[in-house]
Amino acid sequence: MEGKYSPKNVEKKWQKLWEERKSFKATEDRSREKYYLLEMFPYPSGRIHMGHVRNYSIGDVIARFKRMKGCNVLHPMGWDAFGMPAENAAIQNKSHPAKWTYENIDYMRGQLKKMGFSYDWDRELATCNLDYYKWEQLIFLQMYRKGLAYKRNSFVNWCPTCETVLANEQVEEGCCWRCDSAVVQKELDQWFFRITEYAEELLEHTHKLPGWPERVLTMQRNWIGKSCGCEIDFPVEGHLTKIKVFTTRQDTLYGATFMSLAPEHPMALELTLPENRASVEEFIERVKRTDKARRTAEDFEKEGVFTGAFCVNPVTNRRMPVYLANFVLTDYGTGAVMAVPTHDQRDFEFARKYGLPLQVVIQPEGETLDPETVTAAYTADGVMVNSDRFDGLKSGVAKEKIADFLEREGIGKKTVNFRLRDWGISRQRYWGNPIPVIYCDLCGVVPVPEKDLPVVLPMDAVFSGEGGNPLAMVEDFVNVACPQCGELARRETDTMDTFVESSWYFLRYCSPDFTAGPLDKEKAEYWMSVDQYIGGIEHAVLHLLYARFFTKVLRDLGYCAIDEPFTNLLTQGMVIKDGAKMSKSKGNVVDPNALIEKYGADTARLFSLFAAPPEKDLDWSDQGVEGSYRFLNRVWKLVHDTLPLLGHAGQIDTMSIGEGGKALRRTVHKTIRKVTEDIEERFHFNTAIAAIMEMVNTVQAFEPKNDPANALVVKEALESLVLLLVPFVPHMASELWSVLGHEEGVEQAGWPSFDPAVAADEELLVVVQINGKLRSKVIVPASAGEQEMKDAALADERIKPFMDGKVVKKVICVPGKLVNIVVG
RNA sequence: GCCCGGAUGGCGGAAUUGGUAGACGCAAGGGACUUAAAAUCCCUCGGUCGCAAGGCUGUGCCGGUUCGAGCCCGGCUCCGGGCACCA
Numbered sequence: 001m002e003g004k005y006s007p008k009n010v011e012k013k014w015q016k017l018w019e020e021r022k023s024f025k026a027t028e029d030r031s032r033e034k035y036y037l038l039e040m041f042p043y044p045s046g047r048i049h050m051g052h053v054r055n056y057s058i059g060d061v062i063a064r065f066k067r068m069k070g071c072n073v074l075h076p077m078g079w080d081a082f083g084m085p086a087e088n089a090a091i092q093n094k095s096h097p098a099k100w101t102y103e104n105i106d107y108m109r110g111q112l113k114k115m116g117f118s119y120d121w122d123r124e125l126a127t128c129n130l131d132y133y134k135w136e137q138l139i140f141l142q143m144y145r146k147g148l149a150y151k152r153n154s155f156v157n158w159c160p161t162c163e164t165v166l167a168n169e170q171v172e173e174g175c176c177w178r179c180d181s182a183v184v185q186k187e188l189d190q191w192f193f194r195i196t197e198y199a200e201e202l203l204e205h206t207h208k209l210p211g212w213p214e215r216v217l218t219m220q221r222n223w224i225g226k227s228c229g230c231e232i233d234f235p236v237e238g239h240l241t242k243i244k245v246f247t248t249r250q251d252t253l254y255g256a257t258f259m260s261l262a263p264e265h266p267m268a269l270e271l272t273l274p275e276n277r278a279s280v281e282e283f284i285e286r287v288k289r290t291d292k293a294r295r296t297a298e299d300f301e302k303e304g305v306f307t308g309a310f311c312v313n314p315v316t317n318r319r320m321p322v323y324l325a326n327f328v329l330t331d332y333g334t335g336a337v338m339a340v341p342t343h344d345q346r347d348f349e350f351a352r353k354y355g356l357p358l359q360v361v362i363q364p365e366g367e368t369l370d371p372e373t374v375t376a377a378y379t380a381d382g383v384m385v386n387s388d389r390f391d392g393l394k395s396g397v398a399k400e401k402i403a404d405f406l407e408r409e410g411i412g413k414k415t416v417n418f419r420l421r422d423w424g425i426s427r428q429r430y431w432g433n434p435i436p437v438i439y440c441d442l443c444g445v446v447p448v449p450e451k452d453l454p455v456v457l458p459m460d461a462v463f464s465g466e467g468g469n470p471l472a473m474v475e476d477f478v479n480v481a482c483p484q485c486g487e488l489a490r491r492e493t494d495t496m497d498t499f500v501e502s503s504w505y506f507l508r509y510c511s512p513d514f515t516a517g518p519l520d521k522e523k524a525e526y527w528m529s530v531d532q533y534i535g536g537i538e539h540a541v542l543h544l545l546y547a548r549f550f551t552k553v554l555r556d557l558g559y560c561a562i563d564e565p566f567t568n569l570l571t572q573g574m575v576i577k578d579g580a581k582m583s584k585s586k587g588n589v590v591d592p593n594a595l596i597e598k599y600g601a602d603t604a605r606l607f608s609l610f611a612a613p614p615e616k617d618l619d620w621s622d623q624g625v626e627g628s629y630r631f632l633n634r635v636w637k638l639v640h641d642t643l644p645l646l647g648h649a650g651q652i653d654t655m656s657i658g659e660g661g662k663a664l665r666r667t668v669h670k671t672i673r674k675v676t677e678d679i680e681e682r683f684h685f686n687t688a689i690a691a692i693m694e695m696v697n698t699v700q701a702f703e704p705k706n707d708p709a710n711a712l713v714v715k716e717a718l719e720s721l722v723l724l725l726v727p728f729v730p731h732m733a734s735e736l737w738s739v740l741g742h743e744e745g746v747e748q749a750g751w752p753s754f755d756p757a758v759a760a761d762e763e764l765l766v767v768v769q770i771n772g773k774l775r776s777k778v779i780v781p782a783s784a785g786e787q788e789m790k791d792a793a794l795a796d797e798r799i800k801p802f803m804d805g806k807v808v809k810k811v812i813c814v815p816g817k818l819v820n821i822v823v824g
Numbered sequence: 825g826c827c828c829g830g831a832u833g834g835c836g837g838a839a840u841u842g843g844u845a846g847a848c849g850c851a852a853g854g855g856a857c858u859u860a861a862a863a864u865c866c867c868u869c870g871g872u873c874g875c876a877a878g879g880c881u882g883u884g885c886c887g888g889u890u891c892g893a894g895c896c897c898g899g900c901u902c903c904g905g906g907c908a909c910c911a
Binding site: 214215218219222223225227229245246247248249260300302325326327328329332333336337338339340344345346347417419537540541610611612613616617618619621623624626627628630631633637677678681682684686687689690691692693694697765767769771772773774777809810811812814817818820821822 | 826827828829830835836837838839840843844847848849850851863864890891892893904905906907908909910911
């Protein structure tokens with residue numbers, strides 16, 4: 001291995017050794033501090049991309065650092081293996097999704113191993129393995145029993161291209177998150193997870209996650225969308241039923257002059273008078289045909305139709321015409337809105353269009369609104385008017401008082417409303433986890449008894465690309481005896497959303513081979529929570545919300561004792577090239593294979609860590625990669641060239657080393673401190689690497705290298721250098737460690753420690769400012785106090801011209817840093 | 825519209841608590857070595873004035889606080905992201 005740096009040989013050698021020695025195997029050990037480090041597992045799409053390289057390089061720095069620091073590190077890897085691309089590929093290649101998936105896994109596993117990531121491969125899991133998904137079926141059944149999984153007929157998001165249902169979280173601006181097709185609404189019988197049951201806790205706990213980026217928490221809070229208000233009943237003339245509305249603006253109740261219902265509101269047709277029927281039906285049809293994306297666009301024209309019915313404002317007794325309005329959503333609140341045109345912009349526009357009355361109930365301070373002349377709704381706070389006993393109160397106060405009043409009078413009650421909807425998990429696709437349910441004509445919905453689990457995904461489906469879900473066409477699978485009555489029944493052929501698998505894989509890693517249940521409680525208790533989770537920001541409200549939900553569900557099912565799965569979250573930025581995210585369609589993709597081939601994995605790792613701090617986008621630069629490669633060559637050469645000069649092991653004799661040696665040691669110990677802090681406290685690997693580069697420059701420039709008196713100092717420098725490099729470029733560092741004569745691996749060497757006394761400066765450079773402007777620098781002993789610093793500064797020749805004829809008003813001293821002389 | 829980020833040389837970025845702006849790297853220019861090239865090594869490198877010492881100026885814009893502001897405060901501009909007819 002001598003001579004020129006050959007990453008290929010070095011990397012092959014160490015990867016083989018790590019594998020043979022099982023260097024990264026994690027075993028529960030209560031005597032040691034555990035550290036569970038996890039990166040979001042990949043979808044086996046074919047080959048790894050630079051985003052993976054970056055994500056997993058970041059993780060590996062932390063894993064290797066923590067290991068060297070003495071932690072018992074769990075660092076697993078696996079495959080989010082169910083999903084549609086496999087099915088599409090099967091259709092295209094006239095093959096099977098399983099074949100495609102497992103081939104991809106094999107290939108990508110090889111790629112990850114070539115990157116030298118320190119995973120415990122014994123814990124590898126793939127979610128499409130029966131060993132994994134069968135436990136998910138058990139969890140489903142237990143959720144069903146608790147009412148947390150249920151079936152319901154409703155309008156759902158349907159992607160016509162993927163031919164499947166999508167969760168709300170998977171619809172982005174009205175389009176499918178995966179294929180970008182326009183999503184349509186379809187009425188279907190679908191399985192849901194009752195995530196809304198946990199809305200309050202999911203929201204509450206966002207305030208107990210200090211290790212998460214604020215913007216992810218904000219996004220989750222917005223997504224959950226809690227609002228506090230009232231439900232108020234409005235009696236309908238000539239009917240016994242009442243219209244229930246939800247409002248956060250009960251302070252405007254006295255100004256409600258009409259009622260708006262969603263066109264899908266169950267009472268819409270029931271309330272419509274015969275003479276209005278034709279126009280109402282026409283309107284409902286028209287709204288239904290409009291797709292949801294367009295209908296909910298901001299600039300969409302507000303339209304409605306009068307039902308002919310009237311309800312009554314319960315506090316003013318005013319007759320309120322009941323309209324259907326296209327902007328009222330059926331799935332938020334109660335699907336009915338009390339319209340207050342003076343204080344809500346939508347209601348205002350609607351009222352002006354249909355000539356409906358306006359009533360001002362909140363006056364802005366120092367202004368009088370005139371319903372005849374206002375051009376927009378006044379939505380801010382103000383003073384109550386035309387509101388009976390509440391007149392004169394500030395609207396904020398009135399909000400509380402009116403809520404209390406409504407409850408007292410039995411007209412309404414305080415409620416909390418969430419934007420979060422239940423998680424629709426049914427997918428009309430083959431390559432997923434079968435939902436373990438049977439439909440019997442006599443018994444209805446029958447969950448598969450636990451003893452009959454697992455429901456095995458049949459391998460003999462046909463992938464033609466036509467005629468919907470291939471699973472529904474496997475007769476042997478579909479036709480089954482009812483577990484209750486024994487009559488012929490049908491299996492559910494929908495599979496679960498793949499986000500279900502990724503909602504608990506981090507728990508399965510704690511005991512991946514456990515055969516008595518989804519997880520070994522004792523082991524989960526040792527490893528969980530994940531101390532550091534790393535992944536892309538794109539999962540802020542998808543995976544990261546579902547995983548939190550699932551953890552709470554599993555806790556309540558008795559599987560684990562934790563509330564939250566991930567203590568600390570790091571969201572890494574995207575990999576950008578030529579101003580755009582790397583993608584095949586843009587043609588700006590850098591293939592990790594080519595990079596490894598040309599420069600080696602260490603260079604690929606080093607550059608992706610050096611070019612930007614982890615949370616920022618990384619601008620890929622081929623020349624920057626060259627630079628990282630050059631640096632590694634320099635380190636290689638430095639160690640090998642210096643090797644003959646190093647003496648035998650021994651203690652550094654602090655008394656006999658000269659000034660140069662002392663200075664070098666100072667740099668070394670300062671660098672150890674800096675690198676340790678940058679990794680441990682900030683995850684700023686770019687500055688840690690920069691500090692190591694500076695140290696290399698210093699060692700290279702160290703002239704009395706060949707003075708035998710300095711041999712041990714140089715040796716210390718090189719050994720520290722190599723150990724500091726381990727987390728970033730583990731192959732080269734391991735090799736150089738052995739070149740330096742160490743039999744045992746870097747894992748045994750431990751993380752280098754620094755001596756504050758050695759790192760301490762003997763002299764300090766003090767900046768001298770006049771009126772805040774830098775004018776000179778003076779050197780003082782490190783022990784110098786304020787007075788000494790001031791004296792040295794004032795005695796400096798270079799500042800004299802700036803003080804000529806002026807009076808020193810004040811001298812400010814920042815110990816060890818600067819002296820600012822204020823003159824005037 | 826609302827809520828988060830962000831803006832620093834030719835480029836990626838550094839400046840950790842208000843205290844030397846531009847660390848480290850890339851690119852560029854000059855030089856050494858070489859028959860030559862590559863590789864490597866050395867020097868220069870925000871702008872501007874100056875032979876130089878050095879001065880002035882400079883962190884998106886305007887203002888403020890402070891002995892001192894890239895950092896804090898007020899008001900903008902632009903860019904990125906999230907949510908969005910949510911009653």
